[in-house]
Every structure is written in C-alpha cells, then in structure tokens.
Amino acid sequence: xxxxxxxxxxxxxxxxxxxxxxxxxxxxxxxxxxxxxxxxxxxxxxxxxxxxxxxxxxxxxxxxxxxxxxxxxxxxxxxxxxxxxxxxxxxxxxxxxxxxxxxxxxxxxxxxxxxxxxxxxxxxxxxxxxxxxxxxxxxxxxxxxxxxxxxxxxxxxxxxxxxxxxxxxxxxxxxxxxxxxxxxxxxxxxxxxxxxxxxxxxxxxxx
Numbered sequence: 001x002x003x004x005x006x007x008x009x010x011x012x013x014x015x016x017x018x019x020x021x022x023x024x025x026x027x028x029x030x031x032x033x034x035x036x037x038x039x040x041x042x043x044x045x046x047x048x049x050x051x052x053x054x055x056x057x058x059x060x061x062x063x064x065x066x067x068x069x070x071x072x073x074x075x076x077x078x079x080x081x082x083x084x085x086x087x088x089x090x091x092x093x094x095x096x097x098x099x100x101x102x103x104x105x106x107x108x109x110x111x112x113x114x115x116x117x118x119x120x121x122x123x124x125x126x127x128x129x130x131x132x133x134x135x136x137x138x139x140x141x142x143x144x145x146x147x148x149x150x151x152x153x154x155x156x157x158x159x160x161x162x163x164x165x166x167x168x169x170x171x172x173x174x175x176x177x178x179x180x181x182x183x184x185x186x187x188x189x190x191x192x193x194x195x196x197x198x199x200x201x202x203x204x205x206x207x
Contacts, residue, residue, distance in 0.1 A: 051131070051132050051133070051135070051138065052131040052132070052133055053133070054098075054133055057098050057131065057133050057156045058098070060096040060156060060158070060159060061096050061159055062094050062095070062097045062159075063094055063095045063096050063159050064094055066094065066095055067092045067093070067094060068092070068093055068094075068095060068157055068161065068165065068167070068168060069090060069091075069092055069093075069167045069168070070091055070092075070093050070099075070157070070167075070168050070170060071089065071090050071167065071168070071169040071170070072086035072088060072089055072090070072091075072101065072103075072169075072170055072171075073086070073169060073170070073171040073172070074086055074103060074171070074172050074173075074174075075171070075172075075173045075174075076173070077173060077174065077175045077176065079176055080113065080115055080174055080175060080176045081107065081108045081109035081113060082105055082106060082107055082108060082113065082115060082143070082174060083104075083105065083106040083108060084103065084104070084105045084106075084172075084174050085103065085104055086101065086102075086103050086104075087101060087102040087103065087104060087150070088101045088102070093157055095129075095156075095157040095158065095159040095161050096156065096157070096158075096159040097156065098133065098154060098155070098156045099154070099155060099156070100152060100153065100154045100155075101152075101153050102150050102151060102152055102153065103136065103150075103151045103153065103172065104148065104149070104150050104151070105141065105143060105148070105149055105151060105174065106143070106146075106147070106148040106149075107143035107144065107145060107146060107147050107148075108146075109145060110145045110146070111145055112142060112143070112144050112145060113142070113143055113176065114140050114141070114142045114176070114177040114179065115140065115141050115142075115143070115174045115175065115176055115177060116137075116140050116141070116174070116175050116176075116177050117135075117136055117137040117172045117173070117174050117175075118137065118172070118173050118174075118175065119132075119135075119137050119170060119171065119172050120170075120171050120173075121168060121169065121170055121171075122168070122169040122171070123165065123168075125162060125165065126161060126162075126165050126168045128158075129157055129158035129160060129161040130155065130157060130158075130168060130170065131155060131156050131157070131158060132153065132154070132155050133155060133156065134152055134153065134154040135152075135153050135154075135155075136151035136153065137172065140177050155170075
C-alpha cells in the first residue's frame, strides 16, 4: 500500500508532466505562425506565393510561347503514419494558365489522424510566382483509420516568373497536427493515471 507521502509525490509528478506537455505543445503552436511570417518576409524555404482567387487567376495573360516544367514531390514527417504521393510527377505548363493535379494520402494506422501539409518551392526565386487557387494545404486534413483520399491542387504560374527559371519544383511535407499530438499525449496521461489509481485500489483491497 502506498504511503500518503508517496501518493502525494505521484500526484505532483503527474501534474508536472502535464504542465510540461502543455508548455511544449504551446510552444509548437506558437512556432507555426511565427515560422510562416518569417518565411514570408525573408523568402526562405521557398514559401509559395499564397492563395489567389479564380477570378484573378483567369484574368492573368497566358504566355503561350513559353513552357515551364513543374515537378511535384512529397514527403511525410517522421511519426505521421501516412502514405503520401503526387498522382502526376511532372507537367509542362504555360505561365498564366490554370492547371489541376492531385495528391493521394492514405492513413496506415488504426486511428484517426489529423495532418497539415506545408508547401515549399524551388528555386526560391520562383516561390512568389507560384499561386494556388485550391489546395489541401489551406486546411488541416483528417483521415480516418485506413482511409485514402485524393486531394486536389489547382494552381497558376504568374507570367512574371523570371525568364531564367525553366523548372519549378513544388514539394509538400505532411506533419501531424500539434493538436492531434496533444490529444494523444493527454489521452495517454489520463490512461496512465487511471491505471495507477486502479493499481493502488487493488492493493488497498488486498490489505
């Protein structure tokens, strides 16, 4: 049977763990918008030029005399149990013309998972000219256990893309949502606390 001092110590340790987890995930949440602002200001990491509405995209002049190769890449951050790939690896596009392609994601796990895609463009000079009309990266994506989903991407290259750029590479990396990680962590903490409580109760019954 645990002494009152040991029970109190376990409670203190549990609260310290919970508070540390909250601080860690709060810091992760803060980093996401700060990182986005930093990339937007500096142009580092090839942050794309952002969203553009369909009306603005249609009004762009199409450069029929120029073709640019757009390559599509994908990756998944360690810890996210997904498969993620582009349907089309490469296409030839005219700046100013709207194109559509797809990525496919599949949740390999037995639980629902929330993910967030982060795009980057290379070379960095081309990032501001890559405009997305529709993208799965605009919002978090929730995949049920075993679910597979085809996710659309509609984009246009701004005709102002420097003439020296003939190949543009768009890459997406999927991360597990910090909120999803937090939910799993708190769930694990609660389960551990319940288990310790049941164990202590069993010992008292035996005595």
